[in-house]
Amino acid sequence: MGAVLNPSPPLPASLAILNGFGISLGDSIIGLQALWAAQQLGHVQAPPVLFRRPGLRPMVDLVYPLAANFCSVQPLPAALEPSSLLAQGFARVIDMRDFAFDPAFRGTAMIDFFLRKLELAPETVPAALRRNLWLASHVRPVPPSFGAGYALVCPTSSMPMRDMPPVAHGRILRWLRARGLRVVTQGPPGASARAAPVVENMPELCGLVAGAACVISTDTAMVHLADAFSVPCLAFFTTHRPEWRVRDYPHCTPVYLRPEGLPEALEFVRRPEDEAATRAAWERLGADMAWLDPVLERFVP
DSSP states (O other): OOOOOOOOOOOOEEEEEEEOOOOSSSOOOOOHHHHHHHHHTTTTTSSSEEEEEOOOHHHHHHGGGGTTTOOOEOOOOOOOHHHHHHTTSEEEEEOOOTGGGGGTTSSSHHHHHEEEHTTOOGGGOOGGGGGSSHHHOOOOOOOOTSSOEEEEEEEEOOGGOOOOOHHHHHHHHHHHHTTTOOOOESSOOOOEEEOOOOOHHHHHHHHHHHEEEEEEEEEEEHHHHHHHHTOOEEESSSSSSHHHHHOTTTTEEEEOOOTTTTTOOSOOOSSHHHHHHHHHHHHTOTTTTTTTHHHHHHHHO
């Protein structure tokens, strides 16, 4: 945990943020929440410019136009230096390049990291502004054609070592279906579920989540979306402690499966053994995943 900052004066109007806010959907959602909260509190008084790498995954790029009323985006040149932006007239530059390797990013709540980068003390920010309220107020969800009220299962993530094992996924689908629930999954549906539709924009993705009665996920981006729309969520974590991602989410039930032999807050796969360790964490309580049944019993509304 980094040093606690005292409340400080608002940042200058001409603010530039390099690599704001990362290359993943989850990081982007939370980083934009931190920026929106800072503006709501009067700490940042004018929309900053986010210099971002071009050519990222489409859904990541599509989230930023939703925030056009409180920030703008420009391409991040490979050789750009903060000093050149200061020479162009920016009063302040916040450099977030490669923040995934920053020790201050690991082992802390992600929203706190971004707030500190904006020079805003996290403890001065109301709990409601540490949730993903900006997204819910900036997008109109497009519901899926098959209606609402289903259980949405999200077994894969942007990092394979955080994926749900197929045995666990299959057991969850069968358990939900046996309870008479309609089930939609982003994984293989089998005979127990409907395949989630392919979504091409943020309103459709948000509609898929907002229309669910509950979400069960190893993909933290979907967990952040569930929070934005106040959908109950059962979230499984292996590489990160739940409090680093869902501390402020009142509708989230976290399950922490701590892998043996891996450093905490591991962001990237280093070798095949890393994926094997996270898989073993799921199997430690029983390879048939029967331990999931009481977890689901406590969670499903």
